[in-house]
Amino acid sequence: MSTTSTEPARRAGWRTETFARLDERLDRVLGATAKEFEKLRVRTVGDLMLHVPRRYFSGTELSDLSQLRVGEEVAVLARVLRTDVHQGHGGRSARGGMNSRLTSVISDDHGRLELTFFGKPQVMDYWRRQLTPGARGIFAGKVGEFRGTRQLTHPDFVILGDHGEIVGGAKRNAVLAEVTRQPLIGLYPATAKLRTWTIAQSVGLALDQLAGLPDPLPAAVRRQARVIGLEQAYRAVHQPQSKDEIDGGRERLRFDEAFALQLTMARRRADAKAHGAIPRVRRDGGLLAAFDARLPFTLTAGQVEVSEQLMSELARPQPMQRLLQGEVGSGKTIVALRAMLAVVDAGGQAALLAPTEVLATQHYQTVLKLLGDLAGGGLLAGAGPSTDVVLLTGSMPVAQKRAVKLKAAAGEAGIVIGTHALLGEGVQFADLGLVVVDEQHRFGVEQRAALSAKAAAQPHVLVMTATPIPRSVAMTVFGDLEVSTLKEVPAGRADVGTVVVDAKNHPGWVERAWQRVIEEVGAGRQAYVVCARISSQPKRKSTDAYAEDLDTDPGGEDIEPAAAAVDVYAELSGGPLKDLRVDLLHGQLSSEEKDAAMSRFASGETDVLVATTVVEVGVDVPNASMMVILDADRFGISQLHQLRGRIGRGGHPGVCLLLTKTAAGTTARDRLDAVASTRDGFVLADVDLEQRREGDVLGASQSGGRSSLRLLRVLDDADLIAEAREIAEACVAADPELIDPGLSDIVTHVERQAAGDWLERT
Incomplete structure (x- = not known):
């Protein structure tokens, strides 16, 4: 059986001094301040x-104000251009006196930013x-926008002298005095309650605790990687x-991240072999x-x-450990x-x-x-060629689950298809020889190992993904697997055209989209309408993991909710598409309801299927030739590419309409334009990674998981990752048990x- 999933437990009884000190809880060093770091x-x-500074400056260097984004917590170094006091504005103070307003314009020679203060006249005079x-x-402070x-x-602000020393400001205290005495001042990613100078002070306290920290990397590895010591x-x-x-x-810390991942992957490969x-x-x-x-x-x-x-x-006699990545429809x-x-x-x-019931059911039916x-x-290897x-x-009934489990345990079922239910303690196999994991980016290594652990001997493993993975990501995330790629699409697949529709400035184009659906159905085809969420909710403080990429909610402000599938279904079936057969599919329906909706669509009983992303992967209806994606800016590039892959699977040309209210020139609109410009998933994978970095590519990529890097x-x-992999392999070859x-x-x-x-996600 695989020991991959039990590896931490085997070594949990001891830690080196280095990690014992680094794993020290922050509240034991910082006290109550540690709570603010949770965010x-x-x-x-x-x-x-x-948690390193995002940039540094000296006492004479200015910030680049042109890069600031509304909603962002920032600390900037800039020069005052002018300051004006406006008497008697801004409402009354708590004691009944009239407040004044002070505005100051600061600049970095590239952009400008306005500072606004409200208070009593005597305070205004000080500022x-x-x-x-x-x-x-x-x-x-937090970047806002007014008119x-x-x-x-x-x-909060401090005024600096010619040599970077504090000479005045609203925060003249020992913390700032200490921070600004550094030759280079670091600006940390901060929050409203945790300013950059408080982070700098906290780091100073932690560094004192780490004095004399042993380096976990052997000297030979440090020499080969040409990096300095950890402390x-x-x-x-x-x-x-x-x-x-x-x-x-930074070079040492980046190498540490790369080497830690590659060493773990190399150890897993060696363990499997x-x-x-x-x-x-x-x-x-x-x-x-x-x-x-x-x-056929x-x-x-x-x-x-x-x-x-x-x-x-x-x-x-060694277990296969392979990742099969392939274009949509390959x-x-x-x-x-x-x-x-x-x-x-x-x-x-x-x-x-499979990650969802819809996909598992689709695989089963296929x-x-x-x-x-x-x-x-x-029976397995029985007389007739069948199994x-x-x-x-x-969500299956208990009796039905019991029957399936008995067939798996007895060996009567040669192929067992399922969701996370396969990982349950009551699931056993007579002789599990191959584990296939579809849409691997939805799972963790631990889940893969949990299924493999049900085999009497190490099973062979095949991992599949329709999300093309750049080589550097494959090395980092799937480094314990060998990679195969399918790029060629089978003959007979039709072309799919993709168009971005400006739903805000051209509402007539939206009406034309529904007319286009009617025309497609009139020609004997079918269509999907995809929504970002299931049901209506009031405006909310967004917690969308992609908010920064969508240019919609970097500061957690109220945002306009995306169209909901339930509402869209009601509007379309009673409005523009009232003469068509419209159906609804989303994740909160029962298993029977989902199966029935998919069956009706697959058999042609339904003309238009209003759905959420449950149709993102695995759904194969060759007669579907059109897709309308509402609020397309709420989806990532890989999701849009996967969704688009549901049409054009037969011999009929397809059309995909990406409806959006985002303005041209935003990151979200650029993402949609990229999807519209090409159907090459490998090209889009690079664009996706460039735009969103690793936040949505590693870990629970479509579930809002952030990168652990x-x-x-x-x-x-x-x-650097390739070099770390080479060094890691040499380390494991010389020390297979990592003594x-x-x-x-x-x-x-x-x-x-x-x-x-994994535990947090499950």
């Missing part, structure tokens, strides 16, 4: 060390004397004496041969090549099914894990359709983080 996902001393034209200072002008309302790196990024120090410190698998040799005259003989189409060259690769690895399911049939022919079972009477049942194919989901950027640091305590603790730390992230 920044900073909970330990080690987290704080990796006016501080904010004299030509004065330089640090100004901290088209960006501003800070009641910002030296922490001081270099937080209390630098020069910009060269900053570069050296150390546990032999049962060879599953392809058998002539069995299910696979019968299936191939009945295929010819496999693409890519499908043949990857299939042969899988067959070769399945026949080895035929990954056929490749995976052929591998599953080969395992069944060899006397084993195959389990296919496999049954492809196999025909080959899915008629029979039972069963489905297990969480703090400094490493997989797009920019591909060469070195520093290396062992590095892996333990990564495994614990991954397990913790």
Whole structure:
């Protein structure tokens, strides 16, 4: 059995001094201040060390105000251009006196920012004397906007002298005095209650606690990577004496992130190889041969090549660990099914894990359709070339679940398809030989390992994703897997045109979109209408993980809710599409209701399906040729690409309309334009990664999970990741059991983080 999932437990009894000190809870060092760091996902001393300044400046260097975004908490260094006091405005004070208003305009020679203060006249006079034209200072607050002008309302500020020393301001205290005595002042990512100078003071206290910190990296690794010591790196990024120090410190911390991941992946690869698998040799005259003989189409060259690769690895006594990535519609399911049939022919079972009930059900129905009477049942390796194919989901009736589990445990079911229900304690297999995980980006390594652990011997593993993955991401996230790629789309697939529709400035275009749906249905086709959420809710404070990328809610302000599927269904079925057969599908429906809605659409009983992203992957209705995506800016690039992949799957040309109210020139609109410009998922994957960094690419990518990486950027640091992988492989080759305590603790730390992230998500 695999030990991957138990690796942290095996080493949990001890830690090196380094990680014991870095894992110290922040409240034990900072007291009550630690609570404010929670919003920044900073909970330990080690987290704080990796919360590094976003930029640095000297006492004479100004900030770049042109880069500021509304809603962002900032601290900027700028020069005062002018200051004006407006008497008797801004309402009455608590004591009944009339407040005054002071406005000051600051500049960095590139952009301008307005400061606004309200208060009594005597206070205004003090601030006016501080904010004299030509004065330089640090100004901290939340960027707002009033009448088209960006501003800070009641910002904290200090005025600096010629050499960077504090000479005045609204926050003359020892903390600021200490911070600004540094040759370079770091500006940290901050919050409204946790200013950059408080973070700097907290870091100083933590650094004192880390004096004499042992370095977990062996000296040979540091020499090979050409990096400085760990404690030296922490001081270099937080209390630098020069910009060269900053570069050296950041280089060490980026290498640490890359090396920790690669060492963990190398250890997992070595662990898998150390546990032999049962060879599953392809058998002539069995299910696979019968299936191939009945295929109504010819496999693409890519499908043949990857299939042969899988067959070769399945026949080895070492477990296959492979990632199959492929373009939307490239035929990954056929490749995976052929591998599953080969395992069944060899006397084993195959389990296919899907992230949603809709996708699991779709896979089940697809496999049954492809196999025909080959899915008629029979014992494993029995007389007839057939085997039972069963489905297990969480919402199935108890009696039905029990029957499926019995077939899996007895070996009667050669192929078991299911959702997370497959991971339950009551699920057993007679001889699990192959684990197939679809849409791997929805799962964690721990879930993959949990299913593998149900096998008596290490099973072979095939992971699939229709989200193209850049090489640097593959090395980082799927580094324990070998990668195969399907780019060729089978013949007969129609072209799909994509158009961005400005729903705000051209409401007539929206009416035309519905007319276009009517025309498509009139030609005998079907259409999807996709919504970002299920039901209506009042305006809310957004917690959307993509808010920053959508240019809608960087400050947590009220946002206009996206169109809801339930409302859109009612509006369309009683309005523009009242003469068509419109149906509704979303995740809160029961399993039976979802199956029925999909069956009606697949059989042609429904003309238009209003749905949420439950149709994002796996849904195959060749007659569907049109898709309208409402509030398309609420989706990521990979989601839009996947959704678009649901149409044009037959011989009919498709059209995808991306409706949006976002303005041209925003990041969200650029994302939509990118999707409209190409159907090449690998090109879009690079654009996606460039726009959204790793936040949506690593971890629970479509579930709002943030990247666990703090400094490493997989797009920019591909060469560093490759170097770290080479060094990590050499370390594991020389020390397979990781006897070195520093290396062992590095892996333990990564495994614990991954397990913790999985528990949080589940």
